[in-house]
Amino acid sequence: MASLDEKIAAMKAAKAPPKRHQEEHYSQAQHAWRMVTELVAGLGIGFGIGFGLDSLLGTSPWLLVLFTMLGFAAGVNVMMRSAKEIQEKRLAETAEEDEGNTHGD
DSSP: OHHHHHHHHHHHHHHSOOOOHHHHHHHHHHHHHHHHHHHHHHHHHHHHHHHHHHHHHOOTTHHHHHHHHHHHHHHHHHHHHHHHHHHHHHHHHHHHHHHHHHHHO
16 A cells, blocks of 8 residues: 555656746745845844934934944845855755656656
């Protein structure tokens, strides 16, 4: 019975439709927007903190510039981590597909 279940599962996997190009493109667009949002959020938060501190301390525009730069750096850092995470996920998926192809023969 177990071997019959394995054969049925193998047949279903073989007949599974390939991933459509539109779905892949949509996924890439999601990742791109995520990265843009992270960068803009870093800039916005840095700008807000710098503007607030400049208003309180009267050091205009020095803290605004400083914290905007720090916000940009933080945004880029988060973007790079997201890109690395996405790359590792894709490499793991590719490795699984390759492993499945070698064992399926």
